[in-house]
Amino acid sequence: MEEKAIICKELTKQFGDFYAVNKISFEVSKGEIFGFLGANGAGKTTAMRILCGLSYPSSGTASVAGFDVYRQQESIKKNIGYMSQKFSLYENLTVLENIEFFGGVYGVSRKEIKERSNDLLETLGLQKESRKMVGELPLGWKQKLAFSVAIFHRPKIVFLDEPTGGVDPVTRRQFWDMIYEAAASGITVFVTTHYMDEAEYCNRISVMVDGRVEALDTPANLKHQFSADTIDEVFYQLARGAKRSAD
Amino acid sequence: MKQLFVFIRKEFFHVFRDRRTLLIMFGLPVVQILLFGFALTNEVKNAHIVISDNSGDVQTLQIINKIRASSYFTVEESVLNYKAIEKAFRRGEVKCALIFPAHFSEDLKHGGKTQVQIIADGSDPNTAKTIINYLTAIITDYQQQSSSSGLAYRIIPETRMLYNEEGNGSLNFIPGVMALILMIVCTALTSVSVVKEKELGTMEILLVSPFKPVLVLIAKAVPYLVLSFANFTLIVLLSVFVLDVEIKGSVILLFVESTLFIITCLSLGLLISNATSSQQTALLLSLMGMMLPTMIFTGFMFPLENMPWIFRMISNIVPAHWYFLIIKAVMLKGLGFEYIWKETLILIGMTIALLGIALKNFKIRL
Numbered sequence: 148m149e150e151k152a153i154i155c156k157e158l159t160k161q162f163g164d165f166y167a168v169n170k171i172s173f174e175v176s177k178g179e180i181f182g183f184l185g186a187n188g189a190g191k192t193t194a195m196r197i198l199c200g201l202s203y204p205s206s207g208t209a210s211v212a213g214f215d216v217y218r219q220q221e222s223i224k225k226n227i228g229y230m231s232q233k234f235s236l237y238e239n240l241t242v243l244e245n246i247e248f249f250g251g252v253y254g255v256s257r258k259e260i261k262e263r264s265n266d267l268l269e270t271l272g273l274q275k276e277s278r279k280m281v282g283e284l285p286l287g288w289k290q291k292l293a294f295s296v297a298i299f300h301r302p303k304i305v306f307l308d309e310p311t312g313g314v315d316p317v318t319r320r321q322f323w324d325m326i327y328e329a330a331a332s333g334i335t336v337f338v339t340t341h342y343m344d345e346a347e348y349c350n351r352i353s354v355m356v357d358g359r360v361e362a363l364d365t366p367a368n369l370k371h372q373f374s375a376d377t378i379d380e381v382f383y384q385l386a387r388g389a390k391r392s393a394d
Numbered sequence: 395m396k397q398l399f400v401f402i403r404k405e406f407f408h409v410f411r412d413r414r415t416l417l418i419m420f421g422l423p424v425v426q427i428l429l430f431g432f433a434l435t436n437e438v439k440n441a442h443i444v445i446s447d448n449s450g451d452v453q454t455l456q457i458i459n460k461i462r463a464s465s466y467f468t469v470e471e472s473v474l475n476y477k478a479i480e481k482a483f484r485r486g487e488v489k490c491a492l493i494f495p496a497h498f499s500e501d502l503k504h505g506g507k508t509q510v511q512i513i514a515d516g517s518d519p520n521t522a523k524t525i526i527n528y529l530t531a532i533i534t535d536y537q538q539q540s541s542s543s544g545l546a547y548r549i550i551p552e553t554r555m556l557y558n559e560e561g562n563g564s565l566n567f568i569p570g571v572m573a574l575i576l577m578i579v580c581t582a583l584t585s586v587s588v589v590k591e592k593e594l595g596t597m598e599i600l601l602v603s604p605f606k607p608v609l610v611l612i613a614k615a616v617p618y619l620v621l622s623f624a625n626f627t628l629i630v631l632l633s634v635f636v637l638d639v640e641i642k643g644s645v646i647l648l649f650v651e652s653t654l655f656i657i658t659c660l661s662l663g664l665l666i667s668n669a670t671s672s673q674q675t676a677l678l679l680s681l682m683g684m685m686l687p688t689m690i691f692t693g694f695m696f697p698l699e700n701m702p703w704i705f706r707m708i709s710n711i712v713p714a715h716w717y718f719l720i721i722k723a724v725m726l727k728g729l730g731f732e733y734i735w736k737e738t739l740i741l742i743g744m745t746i747a748l749l750g751i752a753l754k755n756f757k758i759r760l
Contacts (some may be wrong), residue, residue, distance in 0.1 A: 199602050221604060229602040233595025239411045240404065251400030252605045306602075 150177040152304050152335035153198060157207035160193050167193040169358035170207065175351075177303075180326060180336040182346045185355030186386045191339050192308070194355070198337070199306055200224050212303040225253070228302035228334075230293050232309035238282030242273055245281055246296060253300035267295050287318030291325060298329055305329065307338040311345065323348050343379040352378070354385050361385050397605055401613035408587065409617045419579055423625060426571045427632045441489040441525050441699060444470045444479055449498035457536050461492070466528045483515055483556055484733060486719075489699075490514045490525045507548040516555030517726040521697050526553050568633045569721035570694025573714040575629060576622055576652070577659055577688050582680035584618050584663030589676040592667075607756055615660045622656045642728025651724065651734070654741055655717040661748035662713070668755040692718040716741045 153175040160168040168190045175181045185191045196202045198211050200220035209216045212226040236245045243264060250260040268274045271291060281289060290310065298305050307326075311319045323345065330336050338349065346352050346366060353363040362369055362385060366378055373381045410416070443461065447454050462469050470488060482488045493511040495501075501508035512529050514522035530551050537549055588611070591597040600610055630648070633639040641648065662684065670676040689695055691709035698709055709715045716737045723729040723737075731738075 201601060224602060224604040227602070229599060231595055231598050233598070235595050235599045237404070237408070237596060238594075240407055244404070244407060248400060248404045249599075249603075252397055252600070252603050254397060254604070 152177045153211050155209045158204050158209050159206045160197060161205040166358045171360045173353055173360060173363055175335060175337065177335055178330055178333050180330050180350045182349030182352035183337060183339045184346055184352055184382060186389060188391050189355040190358040191355055195306060195308060199227060199229055226303045228297035228305040230297040230307050230310050232312045234289055234293065236281045236289065236293050236296060239280055241278050241280055242292065243277045246299060249296045250299055255300050263299060271295060287314055290314055291322060294325055298334055302334065304335040304337060307336065309339055309341060311342065343377065343382055346378045354382060356385050356389050357391050398609050398613055402616050405613055405617045415583065419621060419625060420628065422578065423575045423629045424632065426575065427629065440468045441466060442470055442487060443467045443490045443492060444482055444488050446479060446491065446493045448496040449494045451499040453499045453502060454494045457533065460532050460536055464532060484729060489521060492529060509550045509552050512551050512553045513556050517722055522555050567694050568639060569718050569725060570692055572629050572721055573692055573717050574688050575625055576656055577684050577714055579622050579625055580618055580656055580659030581663040581684050582677055584614060584660050585666040585676040585680050586673050587614055588664065588667035589670055589673050592671055593673055608753060611664055611756060618660060619656060626652050641725050643724035647731060648724050651720045651738065658713045658741060658745040658748065661745055661752050664752040665748055668752060687712045688714040691715050694718060713741060713744050
């Protein structure tokens with residue numbers, strides 16, 4: 148049987164009468180790029196917070212990297228990487244200091260940090276900028292660096308929350324190359340996005356509407372199923388039925 | 395442990411790269427120390443006074459009654475020996491003592507001229523000066539009354555400012571400025587530094603990491619603890635070498651008590667950072683919510699004796715008020731721990747409560 152990185156069964160998060168996440172079930176295989184789509188307010192962020200070990204579900208079960216979301220949050224945190232839509236490096240630290248800091252926080256040894264950061268700077272072509280403040284880098288570079296930092300400690304799964312917001316198309320393309328590379332090295336990628344062209348790059352995508360997963364398949368199958376030419380159309384067909392207003 | 399070290403190092407980078415904040419931090423004490431040299435004078439009401447009447451005759455009783463009748467003083471029971479008077483001063487129970495010599499009325503009858511001694515608590519120079527002026531005025535008034543009735547008495551008040559013989563006005567505000575500066579540096583800067591991470595989104599990353607949230611708070615607090623120490627030392631040095639203030643008590647005790655207060659302030663800062671999500675709000679809350687009460691309720695700018703009871707009650711919940719009392723006692727009066735253990739205990743209690751709430755709330759937010 149194929150190894151599963153994430154398993155969700157009937158996962159629910161309830162705030163009073165409000166079901167932010169309503170009985171969602173899905174599985175993500177190891178090394179898969181899994182697109183997690185949905186309009187604002189559909190419950191993506193809430194679901195992601197549970198999977199990252201930041202909040203507890205109300206009911207249902209889920210395991211991330213083989214660890215239970217109720218009892219093993221600490222182990223989950225050690226085995227995942229995370230990058231959010233907000234730029235998440237320190238602007239008044241240098242490139243190298245940022246790498247050293249996040250590496251250190253995840254308990255990577257000093258020697259390892261040194262080796263890996265050399266490789267990383269070389270791959271990104273940032274050797275000359277390594278002593279520059281991150282704040283001085285252009286946004287595209289920052290995002291690529293942020294992604295590299297998120298997978299610096301070699302996590303099993305990396306969660307990307309709208310990682311390419313505000314980035315130009317060329318850099319986005321490069322960014323996705325990095326995602327493919329990471330996936331090829333065995334890291335499972337769990338990504339949310341509002342760009343439907345990006346959704347096409349995913350192995351499989353799920354679309355959340357009003358707290359439920361309304362569709363889940365490969366982009367090609369979904370287009371076929373909804374007899375649409377693009378994922379964009381699929382998304383509109385599904386999202387039109389939403390009762391919740393976007394926040 | 396290694397992770398904590400990495401984190402603290404990062405915090406130091408933040409602090410030292412923010413030149414503007416550093417300038418504020420170390421420029422502020424200098425400016426304030428120099429500015430507050432011009433302290434304000436204020437009216438004092440119901441100052442506690444001990445009267446030592448060694449003469450006990452008509453004239454002294456008349457003067458005592460005049461003092462009783464004025465709204466400025468609350469007369470404590472008469473004490474006769476000097477030691478008891480000094481004890482009352484040390485405990486801060488009285489602000490002033492008036493001593494009639496045994497030969498008071500005899501001198502008046504035979505020579506028409508005598509002396510009284512007025513001793514005031516000079517560690518609070520504004521209040522002391524004001525009290526001395528009031529007492530002198532009452533005695534002068536009595537002289538004029540007596541001379542109009544045909545007897546020309548001359549009473550010469552001999553005054554002493556205890557703990558501060560020269561009436562050095564800068565003494566009293568130094569503990570106040572200390573409290574103020576530590577409050578600003580610790581509370582405001584700590585809260586801003588935590589909220590900044592929230593605002594930038596890096597807090598999210600930290601929470602997702604295996605790094606313990608409580609350690610985030612500790613790592614944030616350490617650089618400001620160190621800087622506050624530097625700041626405190628700067629204020630002490632400025633006071634000693636620029637304002638010629640002598641540190642009467644134990645310097646070690648001064649540092650220990652200040653460390654306690656710094657921790658109190660850090661806890662307050664963390665509490666504020668939990669309650670707010672933008673840097674502006676955090677700063678505003680720290681400045682308005684903390685600095686203003688510190689200035690008003692410690693008693694270094696405006697005498698607490700003069701405030702309505704409700705304000706005096708409020709002053710009791712302001713941590714800086716207790717720190718001010720401690721520093722005044724140690725630095726200016728040279729008193730030991732046995733005189734300030736009560737204040738210290740209150741401060742410790744406040745710190746534990748604040749830190750407890752801050753840590754608990756921080757966990758809930760996850």
